[in-house]
Amino acid sequence: MNEPISPEDFSDPLQRFGADVKRVRLGRKITQKQLGRTTGYSESYVSQVESGKLLPSERFAIGCDAAFGTNGLFSGLLHRIEEGDHPTSFVPYVQLEQKASSILGFAATTIMGILQTEEYATAIFRAGHPFETDDVIRGKVAARLRRREVLDQDRPPKLWTVLHEACLRTHVGGASVMAGQLEFLMHLAARPGIDVQVMPFVAGAAAGHSVPFTLLTFRDSPAVLYSEDPQGGRLCRTASTVASSLHVYDRLRAHALPPDESLTFIDTVRKEFAP
Structure with missing residues (x-):
């Protein structure tokens, strides 16, 4: 049986961010559509972020923290991605x-x-x-x-x-x-x-x-x-x-x-x- 992939297995920071969002979302039993509605984005947007194909916005990261009750975790992760990759x-x-x-x-x-x-x-x-x-x-x-x-x-x-x-x-x-x-x-x-x-x-x-x-x-x-x-x-x-x-x-x-x-x-x- 294949072992589940953890966020640490991704070398790309966007993939790690997306994997973290998906892991917490599933743990909270929230659908992509529900998360999109809460953060003000479409279900497709959430899917692209979770797959590491889209750089999330600050508003999305803050919305994730609000939806998950993660107290600034995702906005902090996004800030570190910005500092480490792009100004x-x-x-x-x-x-x-x-x-x-x-x-x-x-x-x-x-x-x-x-x-x-x-x-x-x-x-x-x-x-x-x-x-x-x-x-x-x-x-x-x-x-x-x-x-x-x-x-x-x-x-x-x-x-x-x-x-x-x-x-x-x-x-x-x-x-x-x-x-x-x-x-x-x-x-x-x-x-x-x-x-x-x-x-x-x-x-x-x-x-x-x-x-x-x-x-x-x-x-x-x-x-x-x-x-x-x-x-x-x-x-x-x-x-x-x-x-x-x-x-x-x-x-x-x-x-x-x-x-x-x-x-x-x-x-x-x-x-x-x-x-």
């Missing part, structure tokens, strides 16, 4: 990214996170968090790689990224890591619904005034803008600001190399890194 300010973006119909990104010096390889992401996080333990870095990398799961959905978002040439030539993790990253980028760009354009140095000031940013569009709600500065990332829903950023993005695409030429350009740079 708290980035969690709302990740939740929106999972629902987006298109992801439009401009990257100035590093490949956008959803397109990074494990080795590249590890080098990025290690450089940005030089005093953290290897376990913390692994958690951050795992969270970044999980974001790619959105591209494997039945109806994945369209992804379009404009990469400044500096992204391709900035040495992150060494030559072999860069060669692997650029090869992976080419592999993703060959998939339907994913477009990659390179803004070459020779484009001059066309991209020089733009900071990295990402636009998320949705089928049934307005687009949002995510941008980063030295104080951290922030979401913007102001219609005029989002519209202005969409206009800037259109101009960036117009000044960048066409997708086919961009892939040829990426392969040329990849060969420079390849042993």
Whole structure:
């Protein structure tokens, strides 16, 4: 007879969180539908959280504590997931990214996170968090790689990224890591619904005034803008600001190399890194 799976058997923190919710829910003899009604979410939402496929919201975690009488257990677990994997300010973006119909990104010096390889992401996080333990870095990398799961959905978002040439030539993790990253980028760009354009140095000031940013569009709600500065990332829903950023993005695409030429350009740079 197979032994029951305990939450400790899951290496993924979202799976552990979901397994804990399910274990306590069953112990309290509460159905998914009842828990959804209590927390203000659908039965499907509860099911996705329990299976580890969806990052739960703070409202859901607090609702679980209220329904189960667990005195802050699940809200505390969620807070530790946020600290260990994503910065708290980035969690709302990740939740929106999972629902987006298109992801439009401009990257100035590093490949956008959803397109990074494990080795590249590890080098990025290690450089940005030089005093953290290897376990913390692994958690951050795992969270970044999980974001790619959105591209494997039945109806994945369209992804379009404009990469400044500096992204391709900035040495992150060494030559072999860069060669692997650029090869992976080419592999993703060959998939339907994913477009990659390179803004070459020779484009001059066309991209020089733009900071990295990402636009998320949705089928049934307005687009949002995510941008980063030295104080951290922030979401913007102001219609005029989002519209202005969409206009800037259109101009960036117009000044960048066409997708086919961009892939040829990426392969040329990849060969420079390849042993």
